Amino acid sequence: MRALGLDDLIDPPCIHAWLGPGSLAVGYVLKDVFNFVLTCSSDGESEVFLGPREVEEEDLRAVFRQWDPKIRTLVENGHGYLKWPLLDNSQTELSSWVHAAPEDKLSLALVGDSAHAIGPYIGAALGFESATVLGKILAQARQQADIPAMLRLYESLRRPRTDLVRGVTQKMAREWMLPDGPLQVDRDDIFVHEGTPLQGYPNALQDPFSQRWLYSFDGEKEALEAWRLYRENCPMY
Ligand SMILES: Cc1cc2nc3c(=O)[nH]c(=O)nc-3n(C[C@H](O)[C@H](O)[C@H](O)COP(=O)(O)OP(=O)(O)OC[C@H]3O[C@@H](n4cnc5c(N)ncnc54)[C@H](O)[C@@H]3O)c2cc1C
Structure with missing residues (x-):
C-alpha cells in the first residue's frame, strides 16, 4: 500500500x-x-x-x-x-424461524442469515447475537419439554431487534447509494459540513444512538432476563 x-x-x-x-x-x-x-x-x-x-x-x-x-x-x-451475491429476502420473509414440535418430535430453529439476512453495511454480527441468545436460553433447559417454548422465546426476543437493524441497514444502503441529484448533494453537504453527528445522521457508523444501541447488545444478559420473566409468568415452573 x-x-x-x-x-x-x-x-x-x-x-x-x-x-x-x-x-x-x-x-x-x-x-x-x-x-x-x-x-x-x-x-x-x-x-x-x-x-x-x-x-x-x-x-x-x-x-x-x-x-x-x-x-x-x-x-x-x-x-x-x-x-458474492447479496440476496434480499425481505420480500419473502418467513412467517416463523421456528418449528416447535410436540415433545417426542424434532423441533427446529433457524439462526443467522437463513433467518434474518441483512446487507453487509453496518457490521451488525446478528448471527453471532442470535446464536448467543439461543445457546444461553437452551442451556437453561431442564427437560425435553422445555425446548419448544424456548425456541419460541428465542424468536420473540430476536425478531424486533433484527427487524430494526434491517431497517437501519436498508436506510443506510439507500442513502449511501443515492443516484446523483439534489438528495445526494444534500447528503454530501451534511457529511462535509455537519460537525458533531447526531441521532439520524446519514452515516449509521457515526450516529451516536445507533452505535450505542447496536454494539452494546449483551446477548447472554438479554436471554437470561427473558427466560427469568418467562418462568415467573409460566404456571409450569
Ligand atoms: C461481502 C460480505 C461482507 C460482509 N461483511 C460483514 C461484516 O463486516 N460484518 C458482519 O457482521 N457481517 C458481514 N457480512 C454478513 C455475514 O457474512 C453474514 O451475516 C454471516 O456470515 C451469516 O452467517 P451464517 O452462519 O448465518 O451464514 P453463512 O456464513 O452463509 O453460512 C452458511 C453455510 O452453510 C453452507 N451451506 C449452504 N447450503 C448448504 C447445504 N445445502 N448443505 C450444507 N451446507 C450448506 C454454506 O456453504 C455456508 O458455509 C458480510 C457478508 C458479505 C457477503
Missing part, C-alpha cells in the same frame, strides 16, 4: 468509504490485509448463484473505471477478488 502511495488508507487504520450511484466501495485494515469491498448492482447478471466466485479483474475494472484514482489503483494492484 505504501509503495502504491496509498498510505492514508492504512494509517491510521480506519474505515474508508466511497459512495456512488447504486454502488459503494469500503476499505479497511484487517491485521496485515487491506480488505476492499465493492458493492454494485446485479443488473446484467444472467445467473443467480450462492456463495463466492472468482471475479474477472477486467470486469471489475470496467465497473469502477470512472471512480477515484485510488480505487483504480487498488483494483489494478489487488488480487484474489471474489464475487
